[in-house]
Amino acid sequence: MTTPTPGTLPPSFDASALTDPVDPRAVRAFAQELTAGRKTSASTVLAWIIGGFALVIAVSFFGPLLVTALSHAPTPVTLLVLGGILALVALIAFLIVTGVRRAKERRYRLSRFAAANHMxxxxxxxxxxxxxxxxxxxxxxxxxxxxxxxxxxxxxxxxxxxxxxxxxxxxxxxxxxxxxxxxxxxxxxxxxxxxxxxxxxxxxxxxxxxxxxxxxxxxxxxxxxxxxxxxxxxxxxxxxxxxxxxxxxxxxxxxxxxxxxxxxxxxxxxxxxxxxxxxxxxxxxxxxxxxxxxxxxxxxxDDRLAGVSSARSLGHPVPGSHDLPFAAPAGMLTPPPGVARQGRRLKRNGSWVAVVITVVILILLVWERWN
Structure with missing residues (x-):
């Protein structure tokens, strides 16, 4: 990768796949290939269940209203309400279909972008x-x-x-x-x-x-x-x-x-x-x-590992480890790659919320004990 100047793309950077027109058939084929043989995730199953319940509730609520409205001479108000309901259902369906299509197209474009840049x-x-x-x-x-x-x-x-x-x-x-x-x-x-x-x-x-x-x-x-x-x-x-x-x-x-x-x-x-x-x-x-x-x-x-490296190279036992059956050549006492335990993770702050809650509980217990 080459460092670009501000506002320009690196010379080897090919972003055409992100913006060029795509073939809908290629997008569908890629989406099918991507999901072939894959188990349906728990989140997808949950989404389908929620969608099914929403559909059942909508039919149960709006169905009787639609039947009642159509069984009598429709008034302008009734037609307006029915039209609004149908428009809302159509809008929701359009948004769902559009969202799914855009998600498939985004994945297709990113896959082509990765391939174009040798990734x-x-x-x-x-x-x-x-x-x-x-x-x-x-x-x-x-x-x-x-x-x-x-x-x-x-x-x-x-x-x-x-x-x-x-x-x-x-x-x-x-x-x-x-x-x-x-x-x-x-x-x-x-x-x-x-x-x-x-x-x-x-x-x-x-x-x-x-x-x-x-x-x-x-x-x-x-x-x-x-x-x-x-x-x-x-x-x-x-x-x-x-x-x-x-x-x-x-x-x-x-x-x-x-x-x-x-x-x-x-x-x-x-x-x-x-x-x-x-x-x-x-x-x-x-x-x-x-x-x-x-x-x-x-x-x-990490120089803190030099003691371990030296002990091993000289055939001395290292605390917490097994003795090695050989000794390294003399002079090869450079610490091995790695980090000593004390440098592997930073120390985090404790939770002040937990501390405050604990103190309050202790105060209440003491107060109840002495009263």
Missing amino acids: DYLDRVENPPLPGMIFRIGNSRLSTDLVRGSSPRFVEFGNYQYTVKTGKNSTTYRWGYVAIRLDVPLPHIVLDAKGNNSVFGSNLPTSFRKDQQLSLEGDFDRHFTLYCPDGYEQDALYLFTPDIMARFIDNAAELDVEIVDDWLLLYTRRPVSSLDPATWAWLFGVVGALITKLDQWARWR
């Missing part, structure tokens, strides 16, 4: 196996309209949603994301973009302890709040050199960023995989600007 398309993945913060919350986790590439490294563009239930109510949250595979696992680092925050603060679904914030030089702090695990401040400085900080500021200042395990994840609250060529140009430019600098991250090693 693959996948319409849905339930419970996507990504380690980021948004992929570990709620239920009914689903990624849709995934566009994937594998060269020069694996990149996945997708839309994601999950549902959080609170009592009898439930809320569905939607995100767009870009997942970039790294060469080695890195410490858990989060860049909370200030440009997409609301008046209430960060839009991230998870909050992290403030004592893990790290201030970097230059203008970086004006655009991002960086969180890194305790003791990994020097490692973060090694990873975020001035040239890499400049790439994030210039290209990803409106995206939240998470480095976790061997993934670089970019988040936004709007759809990533869409039919908008400008959105794809922006995202391709972001990825193109970043991946040219990610190779240097492959050289990072």
Whole structure:
């Protein structure tokens, strides 16, 4: 991927499939091929059940009215009411048919767009196996309209949603994301973009302890709040050199960023995989600007693993592991790729709501005990 100049598409970027006319027969054939042999999802079954109940209720309610109206000489008011009912039914049917057709056409266009840019398309993945913060919350986790590439490294563009239930109510949250595979696992680092925050603060679904914030030089702090695990401040400085900080500021200042395990994840609250060529140009430019600098991250090693590596290479037992039946050659004491336990995940803030509720309950119990 090549970094585009503002307002232009990358030279290798082919967006014609997103806007060119399509053959309806090809769209129908693609939709049939996509769903062939696939089990009907629970959400689809539920939608059909709800639609069936709605149809039964509508017939039960409006049927007798229609029969009564037609059995007598219709008045202008009766004709007007009947016409309104029929128009409403026709409008609902039109919207449903149009929505289904547009969904099929969108998937067809995205598949052709992916193919034109040497990528693959996948319409849905339930419970996507990504380690980021948004992929570990709620239920009914689903990624849709995934566009994937594998060269020069694996990149996945997708839309994601999950549902959080609170009592009898439930809320569905939607995100767009870009997942970039790294060469080695890195410490858990989060860049909370200030440009997409609301008046209430960060839009991230998870909050992290403030004592893990790290201030970097230059203008970086004006655009991002960086969180890194305790003791990994020097490692973060090694990873975020001035040239890499400049790439994030210039290209990803409106995206939240998470480095976790061997993934670089970019988040936004709007759809990533869409039919908008400008959105794809922006995202391709972001990825193109970043991946040219990610190779240097492959050289990072966690010095906290040096003790384990040295013990193994010298044939000494390592606590919590089995003795190796061989010893590494002398001098090969470089830590292996990986992250020590304390650097794998940031510490999250506790729930103040739960704390307040617990305190109130304790106060009430004490009050009842002494009165």
